[in-house]
Amino acid sequence: MIAVLLAVLFGLLALGIPVAAVLAICALVLDHWFSFFPVMPAIGELIWSGSSSFALTAVPLFILTGEILLNSGIAARMFKSIDSWVRVIPGGMLHSIVGSSALFAATSGSSVATAATIGTVSIPQMKPGGYAPPLFLGTIAAGGTLGILIPPSINMIIYGVLAEVSIGRLYLAGMIPGVILALLFSLLIVIITLWQTRAIKIVVPETSWKERISVLPGIVPPIMLFVLMVGSIYLGIATPTEAAALGFLGAVAMTAFNGGLSAAMMMRAFERTIRTTCMVMLIVLCAQVLNFAMVGVGLAEQIRTFVGGIDAPPLVILICIVLAYLVLGCFMESLSLMIATTPIVVPIIIALGYDPVWFGVVFMILIEAALITPPIGMNLFVVQSVRGEGSFNDVARGAAPFVLAMLVMIGLLIAFPGLATWLPSYVRG
Amino acid sequence: MDLIDKIIDKTASLFARIAGMLIVVIAVMVAVDVVARNTSGAVLVQSYELSSYLFAISLSLGMAYVGLSGAHIRLDVVYVRFPHRIRRLLDVLALASLTGVSAFLFYLGFELAVKNFTKGVVSTSHLAIPLATPQFVWVFGLGVFALTSLLLSIRHAAYLLSGRGDAADRIGSINPEKEIEEAIEDANAEGARA
Numbered sequence: 241m242i243a244v245l246l247a248v249l250f251g252l253l254a255l256g257i258p259v260a261a262v263l264a265i266c267a268l269v270l271d272h273w274f275s276f277f278p279v280m281p282a283i284g285e286l287i288w289s290g291s292s293s294f295a296l297t298a299v300p301l302f303i304l305t306g307e308i309l310l311n312s313g314i315a316a317r318m319f320k321s322i323d324s325w326v327r328v329i330p331g332g333m334l335h336s337i338v339g340s341s342a343l344f345a346a347t348s349g350s351s352v353a354t355a356a357t358i359g360t361v362s363i364p365q366m367k368p369g370g371y372a373p374p375l376f377l378g379t380i381a382a383g384g385t386l387g388i389l390i391p392p393s394i395n396m397i398i399y400g401v402l403a404e405v406s407i408g409r410l411y412l413a414g415m416i417p418g419v420i421l422a423l424l425f426s427l428l429i430v431i432i433t434l435w436q437t438r439a440i441k442i443v444v445p446e447t448s449w450k451e452r453i454s455v456l457p458g459i460v461p462p463i464m465l466f467v468l469m470v471g472s473i474y475l476g477i478a479t480p481t482e483a484a485a486l487g488f489l490g491a492v493a494m495t496a497f498n499g500g501l502s503a504a505m506m507m508r509a510f511e512r513t514i515r516t517t518c519m520v521m522l523i524v525l526c527a528q529v530l531n532f533a534m535v536g537v538g539l540a541e542q543i544r545t546f547v548g549g550i551d552a553p554p555l556v557i558l559i560c561i562v563l564a565y566l567v568l569g570c571f572m573e574s575l576s577l578m579i580a581t582t583p584i585v586v587p588i589i590i591a592l593g594y595d596p597v598w599f600g601v602v603f604m605i606l607i608e609a610a611l612i613t614p615p616i617g618m619n620l621f622v623v624q625s626v627r628g629e630g631s632f633n634d635v636a637r638g639a640a641p642f643v644l645a646m647l648v649m650i651g652l653l654i655a656f657p658g659l660a661t662w663l664p665s666y667v668r669g
Numbered sequence: 670m671d672l673i674d675k676i677i678d679k680t681a682s683l684f685a686r687i688a689g690m691l692i693v694v695i696a697v698m699v700a701v702d703v704v705a706r707n708t709s710g711a712v713l714v715q716s717y718e719l720s721s722y723l724f725a726i727s728l729s730l731g732m733a734y735v736g737l738s739g740a741h742i743r744l745d746v747v748y749v750r751f752p753h754r755i756r757r758l759l760d761v762l763a764l765a766s767l768t769g770v771s772a773f774l775f776y777l778g779f780e781l782a783v784k785n786f787t788k789g790v791v792s793t794s795h796l797a798i799p800l801a802t803p804q805f806v807w808v809f810g811l812g813v814f815a816l817t818s819l820l821l822s823i824r825h826a827a828y829l830l831s832g833r834g835d836a837a838d839r840i841g842s843i844n845p846e847k848e849i850e851e852a853i854e855d856a857n858a859e860g861a862r863a
Binding site for chain 1: 682688689697700702707717725727729730734743744746748760762763767769770774777778780781784803
């Protein structure tokens with residue numbers, strides 16, 4: 241039964257059938273051939289409850305916030321501010337990119353939006369600064385992936401709903417690994433910079449303390465948004481969805497204050513937000529139907545028994561899963577990869593005795609790797625398009641070392657699970 | 670034919686805009702409740718329940734727009750290696766499968782709404798809203814989704830049969846560039862303001 245499911249799933253995906261339809265077809269196949277009693281009649285109820293999910297309401301709120309923030313100019317001011325502080329480190333502006341990405345990630349739930357935003361404000365500085373394009377562009381692509389690891393995160397919300405774990409706990413679990421991963425990126429940049437002789441040519445303008453202080457207010461708006469979108473959850477003021485609504489209104493206020501709001505811009509933002517939301521939600525709804533069919537035919541149970549019967553340490557199976565995602569991530573669009581496989585992989589993880597919140601963080605890092613591994617890596621495409629010239633290979637080559645940093649991070653999480661689990665257990669007592 | 674196409678496109682983007690406005694309404698309602706709850710402990714607008722309904726309606730109203738703008742995610746790693754003819758056949762299958770899924774959702778949703786209507790089911794909250802009310806609006810959106818998917822399939826097939834392959838490819842084939850182009854456009858908007 242597992243073999244049939246996997247064959248249908250990956251066979252139809254390879255043929256270019258829309259991901260949502262593939263998941264629905266898989267559910268129908270399971271229901272038709274393996275079910276003792278038809279589950280279909282319950283599905284109307286299921287898609288209604290999935291569509292009217294308060295937790296998932298946060299998804300369009302985050303996307304719309306991202307669309308509106310683009311018109312606020314806060315990213316450019318934040319970048320300038322961070323740059324004046326960190327560019328003295330070997331690697332110069334590359335650290336500004338990592339730092340800005342990490343801070344922007346704290347207001348953005350999407351990796352693509354983070355890479356596009358930071359890319360636009362930083363790429364014009366690449367040539368004047370004398371940076372080697374591959375590393376510069378790779379840093380943007382990799383830094384952007386922090387968008388889904390550092391809360392808020394659209395991917396975490398969807399994972400939380402599908403795997404039935406608390407989104408608030410997932411957010412907390414992602415914070416420390418998010419900061420450590422950003423530091424690993426910076427460490428990697430220092431090592432590469434000291435190693436490359438070309439780095440000597442980097443032009444790092446002097447900064448005065450006066451300048452540093454004067455641009456400091458640039459980091460205030462992102463921090464305020466982070467407090468609204470994430471802080472409010474742990475102050476006990478709001479649930480994750482409510483926090484998303486507060487963040488959205490905050491972003492609207494900031495953009496209006498900067499004179500960036502207009503009716504035409506809002507209409508465009510609405511259309512795009514709805515298109516992305518509905519595209520994602522159709523896949524989520526179909527994944528929930530598949531989830532339900534899998535439980536209905538006893539497949540989830542079968543997976544658990546199967547995994548329990550494998551005569552190998554859980555760690556070995558976990559490493560196999562990690563490797564499988566690294567390979568799949570090269571070829572599949574990352575969000576649909578995540579949604580399509582969550583119903584299958586989470587029962588395995590639980591059967592192995594791992595914490596699904598902890599795995600959520602590992603999963604986010606695997607998805608981040610998927611975003612920067614060619615041939616299909618959304619962040620690579622985005623950075624290349626922002627650059628608008630030169631070879632795509634530059635970006636892919638420059639991003640490759642950062643996959644190594646991600647693997648190190650996954651290794652750290654396996655060796656020290658507390659990096660992800662300590663904060664959630666501490667905050668919730 | 671072209672007039673009908675235009676009407677469909679306009680309607681779908683109008684619905685998408687309405688769906689977007691509903692998201693803003695949700696944000697405002699939710700924020701009012703957060704403020705009210707944390708200041709006076711009262712729940713003013715029952716945002717939890719109402720915004721769930723609005724979200725469902727917003728989703729169903731926006732679904733048609735996804736198909737019309739060709740935004741459904743499909744994998745193209747293997748697809749691009751097929752010859753042209755087979756790719757077009759796969760496009761037919763892709764559109765047909767979407768039509769199937771949308772019709773399926775519409776049918777199940779309709780059945781549910783009718784059942785809740787005849788049984789007079791109300792929500793288990795203070796508001797005691799008859800569930801069929803938001804569900805019928807939701808089903809209306811799903812109906813529009815199913816109808817536009819069907820029309821899109823027919824239009825695609827008609828183009829193919831009349832030998833206008835390029836026109837067919839514009840609606841049917843995988844175009845991974847689209848999303849990226851838009852991410853750039855967005856990013857440029859940011860650049861322009863910086």
